[in-house]
Amino acid sequence: MMITAITGANWGDEGKGKITDSLAVDADFVVRFQGGANAGHTVINPHGKFALHLLPSGVFYPNVTNVIAPGVALDLDVFWDELDELQQRNAPEPKLKVSDRAQVVLPYHRLLDGYEEERLAGASFGSTKRGIAPFYADKALKVGIRVSDLTDPDRMRNQLERALPAKDILMTxxxxxxxxxxxxxxxxxxxxxxxxxxxxxDTTVLLHDAIKADKNILLEGQLGALRDPEHGIHPFTTSSSTLAGYACVGAGIPPYAIEKVIVVTKAYSSCVGAGPFVTELPGADGDELRERGGDAGEYGATTGRPRRVGWFDAVATKYGVRLQGATDVVLSLVDVLGYLDEIPICTAYDVNGETVTDFPVGRALDVAKPVYETMPGWKSDVSEIREYDELPSAARDYVEKVES
Structure with a gap:
C-alpha cells in the first residue's frame, strides 16, 4: 500500500495533472480532496488533450476508482459536461464515486462571484468566477447544500430559505x-x-476500507501552496487549503496515512490571476516564454487567460516545498528552457536593500525585487530524453542548482 499526495509548490499550473495521470497507471484510487472547477489539470493521452476541472486525473484508467471527496466544491454543470465530453471523445467510462458529504456549488455562488469581481474592478482578486469564494463562505456559514440533500426537496428548501434572504440583499x-x-x-x-x-x-468508508485492504491511493491537489488561504499570498488566495496536510481533512483519511508527498514545480514560474509575483518577466521576453511554455503555451486551463510567466523563484519554491512537507519534488518543463543562452534563477529577494531568502509577507513581499544568479543554457531540445544522465551537462547543472 502507498498513499501519496500530489500538490503544487507555487501558484498552481505546475503540472500536477500530468504527474497524477502518469502515476495513476499503478493506482487503485485517485482522489480529489479540495477546490472546485476553478482550476484545470491538463491531461494528454491517446484520446486527446483534456482539461479536467472536477474529475480526478485517473479517469482514463479502468483500474482506478476516482473519488470526489467531501472537501470538493461540486459544480454539477461542470461535472456532467466533463463526463459527457469523455463519452463523446470515446474515452473509457470511468469508475467514479462522489461523496454524499460533498457540498454543491449553487447558481447564485457563480453569480455573486462574478458580480463582486465587477464591483471591485481594478482592485479585484483575479477570480475565475466559478463561485468558489461564495461557496466556501456558505460552507462556513452552514447554509450550503450537500449531495445527500439533493434527493430531499424539503431539506433543500429549508437550507435555501436560510441562505437566500442575505443573498437577495446583496443581489438587489x-x-x-x-x-x-x-x-x-x-x-x-x-x-x-x-x-x-x-x-x-460514503467515500470516507470507501477510502478507509481501501486503506485496510492495502490499496494504492493518489490524493490529487489543486492549485499550489502560494494560493493557500492561511499561508499563501493573501488576499490573492483560493478559499480551501491547497496543502497536502488538508488531504486528510478533505478526503476523510487519518493524518498518519499519507506516506509520500510529491510536490510539483516548474523549471520556470507561471501564474494565473492577481497577486505578488516577484520574478514576473514583462515584454517580449515574457511573451516568448509564455508561447514556448506549457503544453501549447502558458494559458489557463480554466479561463484561457494568458499566464504570467517569469524565471524560477527559489525563494517562493522553497517556501512552498516546506509547507507541503515534500518527500519528493518533480521539476517539470525543463525542456521549455532549451532556447535560452542564459537562464536566470532567483535565489533571494531584495527587500528595501536587505537580502532576504525566506518568503516574506505583506508589504515586504509587495516591494521585493528578485536577486538573480545566471546559469548557462544548453541550447538544445531535450524533450525526448528520458534518462537524467543523458541530459546536456548545462541542463543537469541547472537542475542541480534548483535543487540546492
Whole structure:
C-alpha cells in the first residue's frame, strides 16, 4: 500500500495533472480532496488533450476508482459536461464515486462571484468566477447544500430559505440585480442530480476500507501552496487549503496515512490571476516564454487567460516545498528552457536593500525585487530524453542548482 499526495509548490499550473495521470497507471484510487472547477489539470493521452476541472486525473484508467471527496466544491454543470465530453471523445467510462458529504456549488455562488469581481474592478482578486469564494463562505456559514440533500426537496428548501434572504440583499442592494427563486434553484438541482444517484456513496468508508485492504491511493491537489488561504499570498488566495496536510481533512483519511508527498514545480514560474509575483518577466521576453511554455503555451486551463510567466523563484519554491512537507519534488518543463543562452534563477529577494531568502509577507513581499544568479543554457531540445544522465551537462547543472 502507498498513499501519496500530489500538490503544487507555487501558484498552481505546475503540472500536477500530468504527474497524477502518469502515476495513476499503478493506482487503485485517485482522489480529489479540495477546490472546485476553478482550476484545470491538463491531461494528454491517446484520446486527446483534456482539461479536467472536477474529475480526478485517473479517469482514463479502468483500474482506478476516482473519488470526489467531501472537501470538493461540486459544480454539477461542470461535472456532467466533463463526463459527457469523455463519452463523446470515446474515452473509457470511468469508475467514479462522489461523496454524499460533498457540498454543491449553487447558481447564485457563480453569480455573486462574478458580480463582486465587477464591483471591485481594478482592485479585484483575479477570480475565475466559478463561485468558489461564495461557496466556501456558505460552507462556513452552514447554509450550503450537500449531495445527500439533493434527493430531499424539503431539506433543500429549508437550507435555501436560510441562505437566500442575505443573498437577495446583496443581489438587489449591492449589485442592483433581481432576486432569486427558490423553486427555480430546486428545479435546476433536481434536474442535474437525477443522473447522480449511481455515483453517490460514503467515500470516507470507501477510502478507509481501501486503506485496510492495502490499496494504492493518489490524493490529487489543486492549485499550489502560494494560493493557500492561511499561508499563501493573501488576499490573492483560493478559499480551501491547497496543502497536502488538508488531504486528510478533505478526503476523510487519518493524518498518519499519507506516506509520500510529491510536490510539483516548474523549471520556470507561471501564474494565473492577481497577486505578488516577484520574478514576473514583462515584454517580449515574457511573451516568448509564455508561447514556448506549457503544453501549447502558458494559458489557463480554466479561463484561457494568458499566464504570467517569469524565471524560477527559489525563494517562493522553497517556501512552498516546506509547507507541503515534500518527500519528493518533480521539476517539470525543463525542456521549455532549451532556447535560452542564459537562464536566470532567483535565489533571494531584495527587500528595501536587505537580502532576504525566506518568503516574506505583506508589504515586504509587495516591494521585493528578485536577486538573480545566471546559469548557462544548453541550447538544445531535450524533450525526448528520458534518462537524467543523458541530459546536456548545462541542463543537469541547472537542475542541480534548483535543487540546492
Amino acid at each position: 442592494g449591492l449589485y442592483g440585480k433581481d432576486r432569486m427563486s427558490i423553486d427555480a434553484i430546486i428545479d435546476s438541482l433536481t434536474t442535474l442530480s437525477t443522473r447522480l444517484t449511481s455515483y453517490i456513496c
